[in-house]
Amino acid sequence: MADLSAVRADSLVKSFGDFRAVDGIDLHVRQGEIFGVLGPNGAGKTTMLRMLATLLPIDDGHAEIFGVDVRREPHRIRQLVGVTGQDVSVDEDLTGRENLRLFARLQGLTSTRAKSIAGDLLERFDLQEAADRPLSQFSGGMRRRLDLASSLITRPPLIFLDEPTTGLDPRSRGQMWTTIRELVTDGSTILLTTQYLDEADQLADRIAVIDRGRKVAEDTPDALKTQVGDSTLQLRLADGSDTALAVDVVRRLLGEDPVLTPESGRMNVPLSDPDRAADVLIGLREAGLGISSVSVAKPTLDEVFLTLTGHGADEPQMEAAR
Amino acid sequence: MTASTLTPATRTPQRIDPSAVVARTTSRSSLQATWVQILAMAWRALKKMRRKPEQFFDVLIQPLLFTAMFAFIFGGAISGSVSNYLPILIPGILAQTALTVCMATGVQLREDMDKGVFDRFKSLPIARIAPLAGPMIADLLRYGIASVLTLLTGLLIGYRPGGGVVGCVAGVALTVIAGWSLAWIFTWLGTMARSAQSVQGISMMIMFPLTFLSNAFVPAQTLPGWLEAFVKVNPVSHVVSAVRDLFNDGAVTAEVGWAVIGCAAVVAIFAPLAVRSYSGKM
Ligand SMILES: Nc1ncnc2c1ncn2[C@@H]1O[C@H](COP(=O)(O)OP(=O)(O)OP(=O)(O)O)[C@@H](O)[C@H]1O
Ligand SMILES: [Mg+2]
Secondary structure, rough: OOOOEEEEEEEEEEEOOOEEEEEEEEEEEOOOOEEEOOOOOOHHHHHHHHHHHHOOOOOEEEEEEEEEOOOHHHHHHHEEEEEEEOOOOOOOEEEHHHHHHHHHHHHOHHHHHHHHHHHHHHEEEOOOOOOOOOOHOOHHHHHHHHHHOOOOOOOEEEEEEEOOOOOHHHHHHHHHHHHHHHHHHHOHHHHHEEEOOOHHHHHHOOEEEEEEEEEEEOOHHHHHHHHHHOOEEEEOOOOOOHHHHHHEEEEEEEOOOOEOOOOOOOOEEEEEEOHHHHHHHHHHHHHOOOOEEEEEEOOOOHHHHHHHHHOOHHHHHHHHOO | HHHHHHOOOOOOOOOOOOOHHHOOOOOOHHHHHHHHHHHHHHHHHHHHHOOOOOHHHHHHHHHHHHHHHHHHHHHHHHOOOOHHHHHHHHHHHHHHHHHHHHHHHHHHHHHOOOOHHHHHHHHHOOOOOOOHHHHHHHHHHHHHHHHHHHHHHHHHOOOOOOHHHHHHHHHHHHHHHHHHHHHHHHHHHHHHOOOHHHHHHHHHHHHHHHHHHOOOOOOOOOOOOHHHHHHHHHHHHHHHHHHHHHHOOOOOOHHHHHHHHHHHHHHHHHHHHHHHHHHHHH
């Protein structure tokens, strides 16, 4: 049983009316890894997690968690998975400590053990001071921490984290990353979703990129990044410049096409080596092309998307705005 | 349960072994585990009540106000005098107050279910009945307070129940049981309806005919024939008659039997419906 997969899902489907929010996704999460699901708003990340967590019925397809069938044995699945959803799911009318005690009691711990585990978790998540205050006085970051703590009471072997760091400041985000790594050291497997490539890059052993309910790529962070380039030269040509000529110049110098963004005159040039930025700039100058702005950046999720799907991550919104 | 063998999250000398956890899983909560879960949910509901005492307004105000108001307004007209009317009225008010508490059960459940914490309840390995039955256990307190308060108000304005202490205790107990049973109807509504407002609206539509088209405030024989027929099959009428028999005569009559059977039937029908509809919502 050593090579048992944590999650094995085949062609999962979920429709809301005519709309297919999850449209045939395969997922294979190995034991002991951090698996990142990356995708823009509305890609279907939450819907997929909720199906796997038995919070939404699976319309079609098959899913197993540690070999247990999700559709047929929901009660067993709930004993295997700790879920930290995108929206905080703790009781606003109770204190932090009362929340943890309630969830512990519900999962069959005796009341003394429930008390001691609540104390331990509050300490571990740095919530002791606020422990006995009503949740309405908690900051967003404290709520998130309490939410995660609530998922860990019985030390589940698989943990779902839906956008665990959205809305956290950089320091809290760093702490959350550390906590997530510790969970893996303890032997848990993590399935997390994120909108940030750098988060997936920092944490995940493997990443699936999801777009409009479909999986468009799955690989290690390094492999994904090489497809996009380690860093990106973002250029805006001066008004009236010949974009086609600029594309030719880049192709001649780097052997690769730049990615044109929907904004006119703007292009992103994937660079495997940031040093090549200078070559491109000189090449453009020699071709007589003016540049109005230039920057070198790490690839963003949007660029991963442009590269992988040929459309921008926020394109639906842009279409709606026009 | 198995979970009690786990080590706390901070002291973790042992690595988690997924296949061992899989082997320990059960395919449903045992009866005993379910009972513990229901009590934990009741504990949560009591904590919330303590923090929001305004929830008790209905069980405090209504018995006081309605008892006094109805007694002095209708007493003379219906029974010739206030003191003659009280033996009819007090059990009626009890039933009406219990139904009001029931209604609040459904509305509050609906409000509660819209909160984020219900997502966690659904993701935990707990019996689906626990989040529904837990608050209803806590509500026993509300039925108790409402019934005792109504009775006390009655005593204060001159009610002298013939059934004595035993009859009164039995009558209050029957009211609490009836309230708890009928609450399953409103819990079911709470799991079905789209919003708390709609639960409120539908509940009102059910509650008014149930209380006013019963023998709660007027003797059934004073009504026109077609209305009397409905009043006689209305389960609330049976509860009211049963409580009257207990309060006024200390007698366990056939009405008491009918009331208990009616309550059991309501639970047997609506508890499974409520659990089914709640489980289907995910
Ligand atoms: N209950 C629902 N009814 C109808 N449509 C829904 C429902 N839940 C989700 N959707 C739709 O399904 C799509 C996928 O939503 P989902 O929440 O899974 O996206 P996501 O990837 O988690 O996005 P985000 O990054 O914003 O959290 C969206 O277009 C959303 O509008
Ligand atoms: Mg989401």
